[in-house]
Amino acid sequence: MAGILKKLAGQTMIYGLSSIVGRMLNFLLVPLYTAVLLPADYGIVSELYAYVAFLLVFLTFGMETTYFKFLNDSSDKIKTYSQSFIILACISLISFLFGLFFIKDISSWMLYEDFPEFIFLLLTIVVIDAISSLPLAKLRADQKPVQFAKIQLISIFTNIALTLFFLLVLFDPLTDEPYWGILYIFIANLFASLVKIVLLFPSIVSVAFQIDLEMISQMLRYTFPIVLAGIAFVINETLDRILLKQILNDPSMVPYEFLDTPLRYAETQVGIYSANYKLTMFIALFLQAFRYAAEPFFFANAKNDPNRKVYGKIMNLFVAVLCFAFLLVSLNIDIFKYFISNEAYHVGLKVVPILLLANVFLGVYANQSIWYKLSGQTKFGAYISLGGAILTISLLFLFIPKYGYWAAAWTTFTVYGLQMIASYLLSQKYYPIHYNLRKTGLYFILALTIFAIAFFINLEAGWLKFVVHNVFLLFFLGLVWILEKNTIKNV
Numbered sequence: 001m002a003g004i005l006k007k008l009a010g011q012t013m014i015y016g017l018s019s020i021v022g023r024m025l026n027f028l029l030v031p032l033y034t035a036v037l038l039p040a041d042y043g044i045v046s047e048l049y050a051y052v053a054f055l056l057v058f059l060t061f062g063m064e065t066t067y068f069k070f071l072n073d074s075s076d077k078i079k080t081y082s083q084s085f086i087i088l089a090c091i092s093l094i095s096f097l098f099g100l101f102f103i104k105d106i107s108s109w110m111l112y113e114d115f116p117e118f119i120f121l122l123l124t125i126v127v128i129d130a131i132s133s134l135p136l137a138k139l140r141a142d143q144k145p146v147q148f149a150k151i152q153l154i155s156i157f158t159n160i161a162l163t164l165f166f167l168l169v170l171f172d173p174l175t176d177e178p179y180w181g182i183l184y185i186f187i188a189n190l191f192a193s194l195v196k197i198v199l200l201f202p203s204i205v206s207v208a209f210q211i212d213l214e215m216i217s218q219m220l221r222y223t224f225p226i227v228l229a230g231i232a233f234v235i236n237e238t239l240d241r242i243l244l245k246q247i248l249n250d251p252s253m254v255p256y257e258f259l260d261t262p263l264r265y266a267e268t269q270v271g272i273y274s275a276n277y278k279l280t281m282f283i284a285l286f287l288q289a290f291r292y293a294a295e296p297f298f299f300a301n302a303k304n305d306p307n308r309k310v311y312g313k314i315m316n317l318f319v320a321v322l323c324f325a326f327l328l329v330s331l332n333i334d335i336f337k338y339f340i341s342n343e344a345y346h347v348g349l350k351v352v353p354i355l356l357l358a359n360v361f362l363g364v365y366a367n368q369s370i371w372y373k374l375s376g377q378t379k380f381g382a383y384i385s386l387g388g389a390i391l392t393i394s395l396l397f398l399f400i401p402k403y404g405y406w407a408a409a410w411t412t413f414t415v416y417g418l419q420m421i422a423s424y425l426l427s428q429k430y431y432p433i434h435y436n437l438r439k440t441g442l443y444f445i446l447a448l449t450i451f452a453i454a455f456f457i458n459l460e461a462g463w464l465k466f467v468v469h470n471v472f473l474l475f476f477l478g479l480v481w482i483l484e485k486n487t488i489k490n491v
Contacts, residue, residue, distance in 0.1 A: 027281050029163060031341040033185070034275055036167055039344055040264050041178040043271030045185055047245055048118060050238035051110070052126055057234045059095055059130035062226030063088045064137040065373060066219050071141055082208040083215045085134050092130045099123040111249065111263065115179070121186040128193040135203035151199045159192035225382035232385030236392045236415050237362075240408035243393075244270045247400045273405035275340050276348040276355075279333075282325045283359040287366060290318070311370075311433045318367050319440040320480045322360045323447035327476055330356055331454055331469035334461045351409040353451065358409070360444075361416035368423045371431040380430065384422050388415045439483060450476060 033042055067084040074080045099106065100123070107116040139148040166184035173181065197204070248254065248266035255265070329336055330353040337349055365384075372380045392415050399407035427433055450472045459465035 024281075024285065027278060027339070029160065030275065030278050031339055032164075032167055034340050034342045034345055036171065036173040037178060037181055037271075038268075039271030039275070039342075040267035041182060041271070042275060043241075043245070043267035043269070044118075044182055046274030047241050047267070047270050048122055048186075050241040052122060053234045053238045054231070055095075055123070055126040056130060056133075057230040058227070059088070059092050059126060060133045060230075061088060061091050062223040062230055063134055063219075065226055066223040067134060067137050068141060069222060069373070069376075070215075070219060078206075078208060079212065079215070081134070081138055082210070083212055083219060085204075085207045086209065086211060087216060087219060088134050089131060092127045096123060096127045111245070118182070118186065121183075121190055125186070125190050125193050128190075128197050131204070132193070132196050132200055135200040138203055151196060154199060155192045155196040158195045159188050162188035162191055222376070222378065225378040229378070229381040229385040232382070232389035235389040236385070236412070236419075239389075239392060240396060240405075240411065241270050241274060243396045243400060244273065244405060244408060247397070248404065250401075253401055269404055272345050272348040273351070273408060275345045276352055279329055279336050279339070279349075279352045280355045280359045282329060283322060283356065283363060286321060286325065287359070287363050290367075312435050315364075315367060315435050316439050317484060319360075319364060319443050320484060322363045323443045324473075324477060324480070326353075326356045326360050327447055327450060327473050330451055331473055332466070334465070348405060351406060354409045354413050358413040358416045361413070361420045364440075365416060365420040365423050368420070368427055368433075371423075371427040371433060375431040377430060380426050384419050384426070387422070388419045391415050391418070442483075443480070446476060446479065 033045065037045070063084050067080065070080045070084070071077060099119075103116050103119055103123075104113075107113050107119045110119065112118055136148060136151070139145075139151075163185060166188055167181060171181050171184055245263075245266045248269055249263045251262050254262045333349060333352060337346055340346065369381055372378055392411055395411040395414065396407060399411070403410075424435070454469055454472060457468070459468060
């Protein structure tokens with residue numbers, strides 16, 4: 001048990017190097033974005049990246065998980081990789097050609113009829129990233145986390161270096177149109193994606209382009225529910241940015257000063273909400289690093305842990321870390337808010353604790369979701385995500401007109417919480433895993449209690465507030481150490 005946990009922790013740290021360091025550096029660009037772009041212009045960038053998330057789910061077509069599953073069951077590793085790549089490449093190529101042919105219509109529907117170049121850049125970036133995803137998955141399957149981290153970090157540093165050059169050297173927010181700032185951000189991303197695919201080129205050319213229709217058919221049957229779950233998941237995660245713009249772009253829903261420019265008002269609300277959502281990144285970083293290591297790890301060790309004891313121990317520590325991240329940010333929001341340099345964005349800070357808790361729920365759900373992947377019952381993942389997507393769409397349409405981005409935040413909280421509960425109940429019925437609900441429940445309740453006490457005390461911003469809040473934080477950390485020290489020492 002100790003060896004298994006130690007291996008997972010080690011790989012999580014290495015994968016986390018590329019994920020956490022890279023996304024942390026990208027997060028540090030937020031002060032730059034919010035300094036050189038008004039909320040409405042940053043709202044454009046955020047909304048377009050929401051579309052990127054949708055497209056990536058469709059273009060990658062669940063092939064990472066499918067590749068891990070078939071790799072574990074097959075003796076021909078090269079064939080499994082090649083058939084997976086062929087599926088992904090065909091979907092990406094067809095989608096790219098379709099997008100080019102209908103680019104004017106797509107731009108108009110997205111309310112960018114005057115800026116089709118934004119849509120072209122978006123589509124190109126997504127196709128390149130989709131094609132890169134499987135060679136990167138192969139590195140994870142081959143247990144080459146260092147090479148994986150190296151490629152990811154080179155791409156990330158390319159993006160950051162070019163963004164800094166474009167926005168600090170070429171772009172002048174006082175004299176240049178915001179259009180150029182937005183364009184530069186996407187051009188930098190495009191070059192970063194190209195660097196990644198160049199570094200992965202040996203893995204791409206090693207593909208054996210011999211089609212096995214039977215294996216492809218089996219893969220598609222397995223992956224289709226994953227794709228549906230992925231699309232539904234991204235609806236839950238990013239649709240709020242898109243619908244905020246689409247719904248609030250209505251003169252009847254905007255303040256008087258925006259009557260002539262409702263689209264500008266809608267983009268401003270998206271920008272404020274998106275910038276404050278970035279403050280949940282500490283949870284998101286941990287989740288991404290954990291997912292990179294956990295998925296191939298759990299598949300590889302499923303046969304070695306028939307009693308599934310490792311899942312419960314991992315979940316205990318997992319929930320403790322998530323709750324600590326929630327408290328770290330929410331109790332120190334007076335400090336973290338300065339990552340958003342422009343005070344025009346600070347009006348949205350009150351939604352941050354709601355979004356942090358929502359991401360805690362998401363993290364637990366993501367950890368639990370391994371049960372239906374290991375058991376091959378991916379249809380349940382699709383059911384849960386589709387149910388969440390339907391609820392997300394319904395709540396957003398019902399409440400955005402009246403409550404704006406507050407509706408988006410509470411919808412995210414509600415849907416992720418219900419998905420977490422649904423996944424747990426289904427797992428206990430179809431693939432029982434023993435979780436220590438008393439211990440994980442204690443971490444949840446304690447974190448919420450500490451936050452509530454700090455909220456009702458309502459100290460003025462300053463040293464006293466900082467000290468009191470972080471004493472609470474240390475108390476939580478100390479209790480976790482007392483309850484988990486044996487597990488931590490054995491890792």
